[in-house]
Amino acid sequence: MGFLxxxxxxxxxxxxxxxxxxxxxxxxxxAYFFSTLRFLKLTRRKTIRRxxxxxxxxxxxxxxxxxxxxxxxAEPVSRRTLLSEKDSWVVLILDDSCSMSAGVQATPxxxxxxxxxxxxxxxxxxxxxxxxxxxxxxxxxxxxYEKIAQEIRTSQPTxxxxxxxxxxxxxxxxxxxxxxxxxxxxxxDFQKSAWENVNAENIQKTKAEITIINxxxxxxxxxxxxxxxxxxGKNTYMCEVVNWGKxxxxxxxxxxxxxxxxxxxxxxxxGKNTxxxxxxxKDYQQVKAELLYSDVLKQDNVFYMxxxxxxxxxxxxxxxxxxxxxxxQSSVTSSGTISVDVRKINEMADINLTxxxxxxxxxxxRIEAPFRRKLHDYILDGGTxxxxxxxxxxxxxxxxxxFFAEEKMFIMPSKIARKTNFPKQAQITYVASGHxxxxxxxxxxxxxxxxxRFNSCFSTKDITGDILMKLDNxxxxxYEKRIGKGRIFLFTFSxxxxxxxxxxxxFFPVMINLMVExxxxxxxxxxxxxxxxxxxxxxxxxxxxxxxxxxxxxxxNDSGRQIxxxxxxxxxxxxxxxIRGNMQKQMFAxxxxxxxxxxxxxxxxxxxxxxxKIRVNFIPKNRMxxxxxxxxxxxxxxxxxxxxxxxxxxxxxxxSNFFVSIKxxxxxxxxx
Amino acid sequence: MDKSLTxxxxxxxxxxxxxxxxxxxIVEGFISGLHRSIHKxxxxxxxxxxxxxxxxxxxxxxxxxxxRTDRLxxxxxxxxxxxxxxxxxxxxxxxxxxxxxxxxxxxTYAQCLxxxxxxxxxxxxxxxxxxxxxxxxxxFIKPSSTRTHFHFLVENLENLxxxxxxxxxxxxxKIANHIRRRSLIILISDLFDEQESVMRGLAHFRHKHHxxxxxxxxxxxxxxxxxxxxRDFIDMETNERISIDAPAVRxxxxxxxxxxxxxxxxxxSERGISYSRAxxxxxxxYFLYQFLELxxxxx
Numbered sequence: 001m002g003f004l005x006x007x008x009x010x011x012x013x014x015x016x017x018x019x020x021x022x023x024x025x026x027x028x029x030x031a032y033f034f035s036t037l038r039f040l041k042l043t044r045r046k047t048i049r050r051x052x053x054x055x056x057x058x059x060x061x062x063x064x065x066x067x068x069x070x071x072x073x074a075e076p077v078s079r080r081t082l083l084s085e086k087d088s089w090v091v092l093i094l095d096d097s098c099s100m101s102a103g104v105q106a107t108p109x110x111x112x113x114x115x116x117x118x119x120x121x122x123x124x125x126x127x128x129x130x131x132x133x134x135x136x137x138x139x140x141x142x143x144x145y146e147k148i149a150q151e152i153r154t155s156q157p158t159x160x161x162x163x164x165x166x167x168x169x170x171x172x173x174x175x176x177x178x179x180x181x182x183x184x185x186x187x188x189d190f191q192k193s194a195w196e197n198v199n200a201e202n203i204q205k206t207k208a209e210i211t212i213i214n215x216x217x218x219x220x221x222x223x224x225x226x227x228x229x230x231x232x233g234k235n236t237y238m239c240e241v242v243n244w245g246k247x248x249x250x251x252x253x254x255x256x257x258x259x260x261x262x263x264x265x266x267x268x269x270x271g272k273n274t275x276x277x278x279x280x281x282k283d284y285q286q287v288k289a290e291l292l293y294s295d296v297l298k299q300d301n302v303f304y305m306x307x308x309x310x311x312x313x314x315x316x317x318x319x320x321x322x323x324x325x326x327x328x329q330s331s332v333t334s335s336g337t338i339s340v341d342v343r344k345i346n347e348m349a350d351i352n353l354t355x356x357x358x359x360x361x362x363x364x365x366r367i368e369a370p371f372r373r374k375l376h377d378y379i380l381d382g383g384t385x386x387x388x389x390x391x392x393x394x395x396x397x398x399x400x401x402x403f404f405a406e407e408k409m410f411i412m413p414s415k416i417a418r419k420t421n422f423p424k425q426a427q428i429t430y431v432a433s434g435h436x437x438x439x440x441x442x443x444x445x446x447x448x449x450x451x452x453r454f455n456s457c458f459s460t461k462d463i464t465g466d467i468l469m470k471l472d473n474x475x476x477x478x479y480e481k482r483i484g485k486g487r488i489f490l491f492t493f494s495x496x497x498x499x500x501x502x503x504x505x506x507f508f509p510v511m512i513n514l515m516v517e518x519x520x521x522x523x524x525x526x527x528x529x530x531x532x533x534x535x536x537x538x539x540x541x542x543x544x545x546x547x548x549x550x551x552x553x554x555x556x557n558d559s560g561r562q563i564x565x566x567x568x569x570x571x572x573x574x575x576x577x578x579i580r581g582n583m584q585k586q587m588f589a590x591x592x593x594x595x596x597x598x599x600x601x602x603x604x605x606x607x608x609x610x611x612x613k614i615r616v617n618f619i620p621k622n623r624m625x626x627x628x629x630x631x632x633x634x635x636x637x638x639x640x641x642x643x644x645x646x647x648x649x650x651x652x653x654x655x656s657n658f659f660v661s662i663k664x665x666x667x668x669x670x671x672x
Numbered sequence: 673m674d675k676s677l678t679x680x681x682x683x684x685x686x687x688x689x690x691x692x693x694x695x696x697x698i699v700e701g702f703i704s705g706l707h708r709s710i711h712k713x714x715x716x717x718x719x720x721x722x723x724x725x726x727x728x729x730x731x732x733x734x735x736x737x738x739x740r741t742d743r744l745x746x747x748x749x750x751x752x753x754x755x756x757x758x759x760x761x762x763x764x765x766x767x768x769x770x771x772x773x774x775x776x777x778x779x780t781y782a783q784c785l786x787x788x789x790x791x792x793x794x795x796x797x798x799x800x801x802x803x804x805x806x807x808x809x810x811x812f813i814k815p816s817s818t819r820t821h822f823h824f825l826v827e828n829l830e831n832l833x834x835x836x837x838x839x840x841x842x843x844x845x846k847i848a849n850h851i852r853r854r855s856l857i858i859l860i861s862d863l864f865d866e867q868e869s870v871m872r873g874l875a876h877f878r879h880k881h882h883x884x885x886x887x888x889x890x891x892x893x894x895x896x897x898x899x900x901x902x903r904d905f906i907d908m909e910t911n912e913r914i915s916i917d918a919p920a921v922r923x924x925x926x927x928x929x930x931x932x933x934x935x936x937x938x939x940x941s942e943r944g945i946s947y948s949r950a951x952x953x954x955x956x957x958y959f960l961y962q963f964l965e966l967x968x969x970x971x
Contacts, residue, residue: 030903035769035778035894036864037907037914039932043924 011070018062054659065648072641087180088127091171095188096133097162098596102297103217108189109157111215115187116152120145134167135160159570160529161593162194172202182208189216190601200611221245224300224597228289231436239276239289243268244598251293257284300597304572304589308524317342319362324495328362331509353378354533358516363390363494366397380484389458390494413465413479413490416458425453430470437514448507454500457493524588528567537563540577547571721745755798756815759786762861764806764838765909771893778889779834781952782860787826788956794822803847807839837909840865844873860887871939878943888949897925
């Protein structure tokens, strides 16, 4: 903001005039001798507050009136107008996430395209314009507005989740070194999940003026498939469906694979996950689940499942060098489909955890902070940690080490209090029989468990996970906790003779295998927009990626590391590469993040909290004239201020007369 | 306009200056305005005739009437006793208030009223005393019914000047303790003091079997609070100062003042005390009627 006639700003000193009048008028009250103040004191208490409020209202109105008049006469102009045309930089951040295509006729994306057209047509010639799509696409700074508009018109929303943070950071980097007036338009559907935890520090440094425009449609009913995965047991699968709306939905779900097709009706309750179990005729490696329901977003109604190829599963086993680790190792390898890397705790700092589907830790010694952080990230990204507590664990270390201060989160399912030796041997009397880990066995589970005895285990406290197994003396021995996309299984005992004979019983290897097979990497599923690691691709020169639609991409390996890929469409992808002359083939399913179907919106107030310290203008949907007024010239601003002044003047006159009339009414009533 | 009202208008009367003359003018005018006064000032007074019945004392037979009508009638008389009355006058500084320059102060009004009552009582052979107080008793004149006493009483009244603040409640207790014989107490005051305390003081008189009449003197300005604009109001008794926007507090003030007046009216009624309220513009005969009515009940 600048002023063409800054001398008039001295008029702001006039603000003091009404204040002085206010103070002076109070002291000039004439004295009057009255017989008694007894009654006046009582009335004064009742009326003094109202008088003060009236005085303050009139004073404030007069003060603002003087200020507005002074500012109007000083002829304010926007900073952009003051600067030369070559110094204006405008970035359009466009949300092209999957949710932008939600709608029947009007979609947020169509609103976005229309808004962009209006913004581009209202810009002054010479302004540099760049477009940053949330999916990563970029149109560099250019003055060819028509070409930019054409490109936006032909663009479509992606299948990816919302990565507004990346778009904001990218905008910050391209504006960082630009000098002059900077303005950023963010056009989005205000989807709540996209704006949670957005860090706006970088863009704050650019000192850009930010306008956020709501292109979203009103909240509408929507449902989608959240997850689809195989369950332990023959040909059994679980389909999780989420209903974001407020009404029950009756729909059919179609499961298809390799010419086979089956449909199952489902009642999907609002506000929570509905789990639908399905038996297919055989054990399919690839299955497409499809919710046959017409709602505002079609993309989240389809889910692709790809089972991980046999022989591809690899687990990391670490812990103390005693017999306990060998029991666990032999349990994992007993299936013949899983390979195990056994490492010592002090060797783990350099290990890349993304190569492993599960990390098993048996009675480990204290783990260094960097590796704990690595494990934390690994679990949040979908990894599984199976943890056996033993003598080497000091409860106080355990309880403090697994608390992550930054996230304010204790990731383990419970804290450990102390080791308890039982006076008489204990048996397992409770099992969470509905849990997929045990569901296959039904009531027979206790037949398998009846010979298991426990001599001791750790007592626990501050439980945040689910208890899966409990002893007859009340001590839980197995917990589970889901964090992010992954989960942690915590055994409160060490698989050693002095603690229990569990590790020697046939159910132990079955249980460990189920943990590794079905909860960690039994399926190879990724999300569109996420980075997928092509395993064992360190030594190959290139990887060929193909989709069923015939989309092909070749990624060369120049770094000698594992190749990564970001799938952009929801299909089953095939990665092919050769290692030492042998052709390798990996398949993975990519799906739209189910949160894209969430129609809940973030409020402008919440956004202000996220974008703290940044001046933000909010433009509601279909209020484009506000954008134009935001681009208004100095003359318009002056007229606006003059209008405000006129309004204040009228308001002041009306209010003053109103207050006086109240007083006069009192006088007249007495005279009558 | 009624002739008597014009004559008894306080605003006109107070211009004479001489309180004795003013009192005489008012009372004589008031008495002449009555159609028939039963208060002749004699100790034994004929009232009416009635037919003779067996057992009546023959000395009261009216023989002249018998001569004219040939029927026997008995003459009936009523004997009057002398009344002792105390005029209790509030001379606190709040009484020195007049809301308009052309109106008289509450105190001047009270002086005139006291003078009138004194004259009227002297004419009826009633013994009249005067007690003047502000925060304490300032003067105490014992009752007497002589003309000389009346002049002494008027001279005292004329020399009075309102001064200090008020302590009506306490003072009434003191006066009640001074007066032993059953009397008529006439309190002339604006009653601007702690209400419960004043009412207890008045109840003390009743407890000692005195008849009490309260003349509550109010200025119109005090009742209606007709002031305009923002003013610094200064208490005439304490010099305390309050800045107030008068129109803004008017309605609330009037409500509180109404409550104050009704408190005394109700309180006096409950305790058998005669209560008369008047503005300083009210003609004096209003009070003289009140007084005579109460006197007739008292005797």
